[in-house]
Amino acid sequence: MRNTHKKAFYQDATPLLVAVDCIIFGFDLEELKLLLFKRKVEPFKGEWSVIGSFVQPEESVSSAASRVLGAYTGLDGIFMEPLGCYGEVERDPGARVISQAYFALIRLGEEEAQAVETYQAKWFGLSAVPPLILDHNQMVENALQALRRKARYRPIGFELLPEKFTIPQLKRLYDAIYQQEFDRRNFRKKILSMNVLDKLDEKDKSNSKKGAFLYRFNRQQYEEMIEKGIDFVL
Amino acid sequence: MRNTHKKAFYQDATPLLVAVDCIIFGFDLEELKLLLFKRKVEPFKGEWSVIGSFVQPEESVSSAASRVLGAYTGLDGIFMEPLGCYGEVERDPGARVISQAYFALIRLGEEEAQAVETYQAKWFGLSAVPPLILDHNQMVENALQALRRKARYRPIGFELLPEKFTIPQLKRLYDAIYQQEFDRRNFRKKILSMNVLDKLDEKDKSNSKKGAFLYRFNRQQYEEMIEKGIDFVL
DNA sequence: CCAAAAGTGTTATCGCTACACCCATGA
DNA sequence: TCATGGGTGTAGCGATAACACTTTTGG
Numbered sequence: 001m002r003n004t005h006k007k008a009f010y011q012d013a014t015p016l017l018v019a020v021d022c023i024i025f026g027f028d029l030e031e032l033k034l035l036l037f038k039r040k041v042e043p044f045k046g047e048w049s050v051i052g053s054f055v056q057p058e059e060s061v062s063s064a065a066s067r068v069l070g071a072y073t074g075l076d077g078i079f080m081e082p083l084g085c086y087g088e089v090e091r092d093p094g095a096r097v098i099s100q101a102y103f104a105l106i107r108l109g110e111e112e113a114q115a116v117e118t119y120q121a122k123w124f125g126l127s128a129v130p131p132l133i134l135d136h137n138q139m140v141e142n143a144l145q146a147l148r149r150k151a152r153y154r155p156i157g158f159e160l161l162p163e164k165f166t167i168p169q170l171k172r173l174y175d176a177i178y179q180q181e182f183d184r185r186n187f188r189k190k191i192l193s194m195n196v197l198d199k200l201d202e203k204d205k206s207n208s209k210k211g212a213f214l215y216r217f218n219r220q221q222y223e224e225m226i227e228k229g230i231d232f233v234l
Numbered sequence: 235m236r237n238t239h240k241k242a243f244y245q246d247a248t249p250l251l252v253a254v255d256c257i258i259f260g261f262d263l264e265e266l267k268l269l270l271f272k273r274k275v276e277p278f279k280g281e282w283s284v285i286g287s288f289v290q291p292e293e294s295v296s297s298a299a300s301r302v303l304g305a306y307t308g309l310d311g312i313f314m315e316p317l318g319c320y321g322e323v324e325r326d327p328g329a330r331v332i333s334q335a336y337f338a339l340i341r342l343g344e345e346e347a348q349a350v351e352t353y354q355a356k357w358f359g360l361s362a363v364p365p366l367i368l369d370h371n372q373m374v375e376n377a378l379q380a381l382r383r384k385a386r387y388r389p390i391g392f393e394l395l396p397e398k399f400t401i402p403q404l405k406r407l408y409d410a411i412y413q414q415e416f417d418r419r420n421f422r423k424k425i426l427s428m429n430v431l432d433k434l435d436e437k438d439k440s441n442s443k444k445g446a447f448l449y450r451f452n453r454q455q456y457e458e459m460i461e462k463g464i465d466f467v468l
Numbered sequence: 469c470c471a472a473a474a475g476t477g478t479t480a481t482c483g484c485t486a487c488a489c490c491c492a493t494g495a
Numbered sequence: 496t497c498a499t500g501g502g503t504g505t506a507g508c509g510a511t512a513a514c515a516c517t518t519t520t521g522g
Contacts, residue, residue, distance in 0.1 A: 009275040010329040013288035015249035018332055041243040054247035057330055061321025085319055085334045087295025095244040096291055098252055100319045100334075168474070185476070186512065208473040209520040402501070419503070420485065442500040443493040 016096055020065040021052035021136070023083065023103040023143035024073070026112075027160040029169055031125050032176040034140060035106075036132070037072070038120040043094050044133040050140065051121075052099065065102045072119055074111040079159040080104040081150065083143055091135050103143040105159035151177055152234055155196065158217040166204050166212035167191065174234060187234075194232060196222045251331040254299040255286035255370070257317065257377035258307070260342045261394040263403055265359050266410040268374060269340075270366070271306070272354040277328050278367040284374065285355075286333065299336045306353055308345040313393040314338040315384070317377055325369050337377040339393035385411055386468055389430065392451040400438050400446035401425065408468060424468060430456045 024035035036048045051072050055064040062082070069078045083101040091097070106112060108123075115121060124130065129140060151157050157173050158165075171187045191197060198218050203211035222232065258269035270282045285306050289298040296316070303312045317335040325331070340346060349355060358364065363374060385391050391407055392399075405421045425431060432452050437445035456466065 010251065010331075013251050014291050016252050016289060016291065017244065017247050018250050018252060055250065055321070055332070057248050057250065058323060060323050061319055061332060082318055084316055085295055087289070087334070089292060089294050097244075098289070098295060098334075100321070100332075166474090183512070183514090184474085185514085188475080189477095190511090205520090209522085210472080210474050210518070211520085212474060400501090417485070417487090418501085419487085422502080423504095424484090439493090443495080444491070444499080444501050445493080446501055 016098055018055040018061070019052050019097050019099040020055060020061060020068060021050050021086075021099050021101045021139060022065055022068050022080065023050050023101060023140055024069070025103065025105050025143070025147060025160065026108045026123060027173055027176065028108055028123075029172065030176075032160075032173075033108075033123040033125055034129055035073075035116075035121055036124055036130070038122075039133060040120075047133050048130045049133045050101075050136050054097075055100075061100050062102075065100075065104075069104055072115055072121070073106060074115045075106060078104050078106055079156065081146070081156075083139065083146055086135055086139065088135070101139045101143070103146055105147075105156060107160065107162055109162075148177060153232060155217065155219075155222055155232055157234075164200060164202070164204075164214040164216055166207070166214055167197075168207065168212050169204075170215075190234060194225065194230075196225065196232070251329055252289040252295070253286050253331050253333040254289060254295060254302060255284050255320075255333050255335045255373060256299055256302050256314065257284050257335060257337040257374055258303070259337065259339050259377070259381060259394065260346075260357060261407055261410065262342055262357075263406065264410075266394075266407075267342075267357040267359055268363055269307075269350075269355055270358055270364070271356075273367060274354075281367050282364045283367045284335075284370050288331075289334075295334050296336075299334075299338075303338055306349055306355070307340060308349045309340060312338050312340055313390065315380070315390075317373065317380055320369055320373065322369070335373045335377070337380055339381075339390060341394065341396055343396075382411060387466060389451060389453075389456055389466055391468075398434060398436070398438075398448040398450055400441075400448055402441065402446050403438075404449075421468075428456075428459060428464075428466060430459065430466070 026033045026035060037051045039045055039047050039049045051068055053064060053068045055061055059067065065080055069080060070076055080102045083103050086099040086101060089096060091099070116123070126144070129137070131137065132140065151174070157170065157177070160173060161169060167188050170191065171182055171184065174187070175181050196218055197215040200214040200216060202214045204214050205211040225232065260267045260269060271285045273279055273281050273283045285302055287298060287302045289295055293301065299314055303314060304310055314336045317337050320333040320335060323330060325333070350357070360378070363371070365371065366374065385408070391404065391411070394407060395403060401422050402418070404425065405416055405418060408421070409415050430452055431449040434448040434450060436448045438448050439445040459466065
């Protein structure tokens with residue numbers, strides 16, 4: 001029996017494989033890092049890649065990305081942001097696969113370290129990223145650009161730091177992201193002037209004898225600031 | 235016969251329908267406009283939508299978008315920029331379709347007017363956008379945000395103007411994009427200070443007795459400026 | 469007591485904003 | 496000649512950038 005006109009519109013189209021790929025950044029309080037995985041299937045088995053998965057029929061594209069992030073890091077609710085679509089015909093010699101890439105920011109910690117064991121994953125400094133399969137090096141480059149673009153105007157840097165952090169640590173994060181040294185005094189002034197950090201009574205002495213005060217990001221204050229039309233800029 | 239392990243990786247995944255949708259902006263020297271189409275197939279036949287198409291196996295996602303733009307406007311080499319992925323499971327009740335959206339900027343002119351005839355398309359002012367099918371209103375909103383975000387830092391506004399334009403026209407374009415009135419003198423000063431416009435000897439008298447000088451965007455100058463690390467900002 | 473990082477305040481400069489008057493011309 | 500939009504300059508302000516000294520404390 002012939003299709004109705006209605007169904008034909010969809011049935012005449014060819015379905016394609018759709019994947020998500022996640023570029024995962026971390027920060028060890030020294031350097032910006034990238035989490036890479038040794039691919040376990042052919043083609044390119046054993047080579048380095050970012051982590052990904054095919055999108056299943058019963059999940060949205062973004063939940064596919066969440067699923068991947070959760071599965072491979074053991075963490076829940078990881079910050080992620082869409083990066084773009086990689087849709088060249090020949091990008092994957094194994095099959096026609098369209099990939100939607102995301103970049104994600106995680107706090108380095110224990111759960112994630114355990115995942116590193118389980119999945120043959122490894123953290124790489126940004127200057128030591130090895131050749132990756134397919135167009136993954138391109139994705140990484142774009143992810144870094146996107147991170148740089150965003151981190152200036154949105155408080156996403158905090159996603160890379162522990163809940164409690166010091167101002168010098170925050171500055172080192174921005175130094176690492178932008179590969180340049182910000183002025184200590186101006187940096188402190190600017191971030192504090194926005195009133196989005198709560199100063200705690202504790203000090204962190206891991207980096208100096210004197211110790212630096214710990215702060216916590218106050219999302220509520222941030223949102224009130226945005227309401228008032230004031231911009232977050234670092 | 236059973237698949238090899240290599241093939242299984244791809245064969246175990248379910249292919250999905252992938253579409254591109256194009257949000258097309260135009261500027262009639264007065265107002266920012268959106269090009270919308272009357273849908274010709276079920277479901278939602280006869281309702282307004284942005285224009286799109288399924289991605290074919292032998293074309294990249296971005297060439298699918300180019301194809302759509304070319305087919306429906308009769309124009310070649312239209313400026314377009316990826317907007318994002320719309321991947322909710324239930325976004326299209328007709329089938330599971332993942333859509334990659336693009337926004338495009340075109341110069342209003344003759345070829346395009348003819349396409350308006352052929353395809354039952356219509357230009358809508360931004361404040362008069364009708365209800366659209368699926369998540370297309372969302373796409374339009376996001377496209378407008380993306381246009382606003384971009385136009386400040388990249389010289390994409392020129393894509394909406396004729397090759398030769400006056401400074402007041404350019405200002406009116408930015409007024410329209412940002413829904414606010416820029417200061418005439420400051421606007422002129424800023425754009426001219428970047429040295430990316432070539433002043434012509436001709437005047438355009440369509441808007442005033444005195445006439446305003448015509449200018450042309452000089453892409454080469456723009457690129458040299460970027461080389462030097464100077465930012466384009468309007 | 470000293471090395472090493474944390475913390476603080478002032479000044480100069482630059483860019484942005486606000487603003488008012490003259491010019492050219494067609495009707 | 497006058498109404499309309501085009502074209503120009505300047506002064507004030509606020510944000511940013513540059514910069515040097517004091518504090519704390521573990522070793």
